[in-house]
Amino acid sequence: MDVYLPILRDIWRSPTGRIGLVLVILILLFAILGPVFSVAPNKIAVQDRFQGPSLQHLLGTDNLGRDLFSRTAQGTRAALAISLIVVALSLLIGAIIGVAAGMAGGWIDRGVIVLFDIISAYPAVILAMGLIALYGVGFTNLLLVVTLLFIPQFGRMARAQTLSLRHQPFIDAERVLGLPMAKLVWRHFLPNVLGPLIVLASMNVPVVITIEAGLSFIGLGVQPPQASLGSLIRDGYVFLNQSWWPTIGSAITLALATLGSTLFGEALRDAADPKLRGRHK
Numbered sequence: 001m002d003v004y005l006p007i008l009r010d011i012w013r014s015p016t017g018r019i020g021l022v023l024v025i026l027i028l029l030f031a032i033l034g035p036v037f038s039v040a041p042n043k044i045a046v047q048d049r050f051q052g053p054s055l056q057h058l059l060g061t062d063n064l065g066r067d068l069f070s071r072t073a074q075g076t077r078a079a080l081a082i083s084l085i086v087v088a089l090s091l092l093i094g095a096i097i098g099v100a101a102g103m104a105g106g107w108i109d110r111g112v113i114v115l116f117d118i119i120s121a122y123p124a125v126i127l128a129m130g131l132i133a134l135y136g137v138g139f140t141n142l143l144l145v146v147t148l149l150f151i152p153q154f155g156r157m158a159r160a161q162t163l164s165l166r167h168q169p170f171i172d173a174e175r176v177l178g179l180p181m182a183k184l185v186w187r188h189f190l191p192n193v194l195g196p197l198i199v200l201a202s203m204n205v206p207v208v209i210t211i212e213a214g215l216s217f218i219g220l221g222v223q224p225p226q227a228s229l230g231s232l233i234r235d236g237y238v239f240l241n242q243s244w245w246p247t248i249g250s251a252i253t254l255a256l257a258t259l260g261s262t263l264f265g266e267a268l269r270d271a272a273d274p275k276l277r278g279r280h281k
Contacts, residue, residue, distance in 0.1 A: 010271035017267025023260025030253070031080050034073025041070040042225045050243040060245035062235060072249050075227040076257065082143065082222075083208035087201045089147045094154025095197055099189055101155070102162025112159070116152035124149045125214055132220045142221055146211060150204055154197055161193045199272050202265035206258040213254055229254045 045065035215221035216230030236247030
């Protein structure tokens, strides 16, 4: 715990880090507690369609009379859940592949790099659209496709960290003493690899949120009746000439979620870098 206190202190001392941390906390509270204090997000009441904000409907209602506050909270929860699951899976799989490639070397290492290059050669959204169109829409397919897009980033960093440690004197000493490879990886490589990967993960959360919203906007992400920030913006755009409230709440929430996680990720990166740590004192 004492190791992380200086990092948390530096994040709070940074003006942008403080703003990012506050926004992230507010978005999390909105996603978790929003549906608790509002009506059912999928409850249809056509007679109440396109109402403006009121005490009963804090963000108004959509074209079917559904409460936009609860649907925006539901969409925010979906965006956060997808982004955290995708980043966690990408980190785990990328770390395993990257460390294995760095330790093995030779043709295995070259083959992994070629595979990463092939995946990274395609624009992320275009590749995601192609894979989802090929394998179908759905929550599971969305998770798998977006996870695939981010594995190369984590794998490359894990491989680079592994290669920098592989021939260090203390690693050679452990090998001479007969420490098994599994214990060597667990004791030395993983702790040194995970730190930079966690920082990279925090930087990728807003990117995943944006990709998920973009795919949902074009109908390839979260499917109805489940709400998504992207689908809420799309539905609001369709009926923009009748009411602009269905768009504004979800658009502002998406902007705040990406802004907050971006600022927090940048502050975490700066605080975790020994060259930059403490510059906000």
